[in-house]
Amino acid sequence: MSLGPDILKIKDLKKNFGSLAVLKGLTLTVRQGEVLVIIGPSGCGKSTLLRCLNGLEPVQGGQIIFGGQYLTDPHINWSRTRQRIGMVFQNYELFPHLTALDNVLLGLIRVQKRSKTEALAIAERWLTRVGLWDRRGSFPRQLSGGQKQRVAIVRALALEPEIMLFDEVTASLDPEMVREVLDVIVNLAKDGRTMLIVTHEMAFAKAVADRVIFMDEGLIVEDAKPEVFFENPATERARRFLNIFQFSDIHKPQEPSASPLAKEAQDVKESNDAKESNDAKDSKEPELS
Amino acid sequence: MDFIDWDFIVSRAPLFWAAAKLTVKLAVGGILLAAALGFLCAVARFYRIPVFNQIAYFYIELARNTPLMVQLFFLYFGLPRLGLVWEGQTCAIVGLTFLGGAYMAEAFRGGLAAINRNQVESALSIGLSRIQTLRYVIAPQALAVAWPAISATVIFLMKETSVFSIVALPDLMYVAKDLLKEGHSGETNLLLILSYLTIILPVSLFFGRMERRLRFAGFGS
Numbered sequence: 001m002s003l004g005p006d007i008l009k010i011k012d013l014k015k016n017f018g019s020l021a022v023l024k025g026l027t028l029t030v031r032q033g034e035v036l037v038i039i040g041p042s043g044c045g046k047s048t049l050l051r052c053l054n055g056l057e058p059v060q061g062g063q064i065i066f067g068g069q070y071l072t073d074p075h076i077n078w079s080r081t082r083q084r085i086g087m088v089f090q091n092y093e094l095f096p097h098l099t100a101l102d103n104v105l106l107g108l109i110r111v112q113k114r115s116k117t118e119a120l121a122i123a124e125r126w127l128t129r130v131g132l133w134d135r136r137g138s139f140p141r142q143l144s145g146g147q148k149q150r151v152a153i154v155r156a157l158a159l160e161p162e163i164m165l166f167d168e169v170t171a172s173l174d175p176e177m178v179r180e181v182l183d184v185i186v187n188l189a190k191d192g193r194t195m196l197i198v199t200h201e202m203a204f205a206k207a208v209a210d211r212v213i214f215m216d217e218g219l220i221v222e223d224a225k226p227e228v229f230f231e232n233p234a235t236e237r238a239r240r241f242l243n244i245f246q247f248s249d250i251h252k253p254q255e256p257s258a259s260p261l262a263k264e265a266q267d268v269k270e271s272n273d274a275k276e277s278n279d280a281k282d283s284k285e286p287e288l289s
Numbered sequence: 290m291d292f293i294d295w296d297f298i299v300s301r302a303p304l305f306w307a308a309a310k311l312t313v314k315l316a317v318g319g320i321l322l323a324a325a326l327g328f329l330c331a332v333a334r335f336y337r338i339p340v341f342n343q344i345a346y347f348y349i350e351l352a353r354n355t356p357l358m359v360q361l362f363f364l365y366f367g368l369p370r371l372g373l374v375w376e377g378q379t380c381a382i383v384g385l386t387f388l389g390g391a392y393m394a395e396a397f398r399g400g401l402a403a404i405n406r407n408q409v410e411s412a413l414s415i416g417l418s419r420i421q422t423l424r425y426v427i428a429p430q431a432l433a434v435a436w437p438a439i440s441a442t443v444i445f446l447m448k449e450t451s452v453f454s455i456v457a458l459p460d461l462m463y464v465a466k467d468l469l470k471e472g473h474s475g476e477t478n479l480l481l482i483l484s485y486l487t488i489i490l491p492v493s494l495f496f497g498r499m500e501r502r503l504r505f506a507g508f509g510s
């Protein structure tokens with residue numbers, strides 16, 4: 001796989017909330033075109049890491065270098081930098097007083113100072129791509145969760161960021177809407193976009209990741225290819241974490257009890273998932289090379 | 290009808306017309322300035338801007354817990370002793386701004402408090418500056434929420450203008466008090482009530498309409 005040069009370097013990053021050390025000297029390098037999936041137990045600092053990258057949290061030590069620029073420099077122009085770093089939140093955070101279209105236009109017109117025509121063309125292209133151009137006139141409260149999240153993704157993407165940060169973007173969605181949002185992200189991966197994705201969707205992580213980053217207690221514990229990580233994690237901590245997911249996967253179908261039959265159905269589903277994820281990888285590689 | 294002296298009403302109406310114009314002028318000036326002052330205070334408190342936040346807090350408590358008449362007294366009779374002499378109209382507008390700013394601040398603050406702080410982060414994340422975030426994302430939402438409180442404050446302040454006569458301004462109350470000396474208290478009262486209704490009722494209706502428009506604007510749920 002041919003990846004571009006390093007785009008993001010995080011060196012010894014430290015973040016505290018008062019006396020609570022949340023990131024304890026985290027180091028990570030991301031190359032252009034790479035898709036990193038970040039997983040780890042609740043409270044290990046995944047969201048905090050993404051928020052530090054976007055300047056939403058001040059850091060207490062270490063460096064973040066993004067495209068040659070020190071984000072940890074206190075005099076940085078965040079408005080300009082944030083256009084280059086797209087972020088999507090768990091709860092969409094669309095602007096409720098603006099239509100789907102105006103949500104997308106706001107940054108294009110007010111931040112990037114594009115003309116209305118130009119901004120409209122860009123918004124149309126992106127909203128069409130996620131199948132929501134028809135719904136451009138709808139206000140957020142008139143959209144489903146999945147639609148809202150797709151608009152939120154487009155709102156960030158329209159500014160042509162060099163990297164996208166996704167923080168558990170399907171965690172608030174009803175199960176039947178998870179897929180439509182993940183499909184959008186898988187497609188972005190096929191485009192060769194650089195992305196940092198925090199998720200608890202393990203099948204999706206397998207399908208989309210070039211590298212899996214497993215975090216625990218404010219540090220990166222494992223950094224491996226998804227095949228390696230999911231099949232044969234190197235650490236006991238990762239193994240225990242993955243076990244929890246297998247357990248909750250088995251109980252996910254709302255059966256009265258996990259009967260042997262349900263278990264069998266689950267196994268079949270799992271092997272299908274694995275096959276699907278391989279397919280996704282196959283179709284993705286040519287475009288990245 | 291015998292018990293209303295229509296001639297008196299017709300002949301004195303111009304006096305009330307002139308006084309109403311003065312009342313409106315002072316009310317508009319004071320309320321606009323109050324809205325601006327209140328908005329700044331609310332923003333200082335919402336963003337917890339150091340020093341300004343505390344100043345705003347003390348100002349709001351001071352202004353809301355003293356009567357306008359006392360504030361005007363201080364401006365008109367107290368300040369000259371400190372070497373600062375303001376004419377009546379200045380005192381009236383400053384006084385109304387001082388009182389109104391505090392109520393407006395509380396009204397705006399209620400609106401701002403209803404906005405999820407994640408909205409700020411979401412706006413910042415697309416590159417909007419802090420001012421742009423306020424202008425395009427936070428203020429419009431806050432205004433819609435705060436509208437009923439703002440409209441109540443505007444009407445309250447318009448009614449408060451009735452104490453301006455104590456700083457020797459020929460406003461509606463002043464003219465009415467003057468006429469009462471000639472008798473005709475019924476007619477004078479009628480003129481006074483009609484004058485205030487003519488000024489305040491349209492404002493009230495306008496704000497009510499706007500409130501319904503904002504409520505049905507497609508968001509706010």
Ligand SMILES: Nc1ncnc2c1ncn2[C@@H]1O[C@H](COP(=O)(O)OP(=O)(O)OP(=O)(O)O)[C@@H](O)[C@H]1O
Nearest residue numbers: 017020022040041042043044045046047048049168
């Ligand atoms: N604003 C804050 N103030 C104080 N503590 C915070 C704040 N934000 C996060 N924390 C703490 O920092 C730690 C890491 O939080 P973070 O949200 O980054 O975890 P996470 O890995 O994203 O977890 P989850 O999977 O539950 O989203 C937690 O212990 C959390 O309680």
Ligand SMILES: [Mg+2]
Nearest residue numbers: 046047048168
């Ligand atoms: Mg999180």
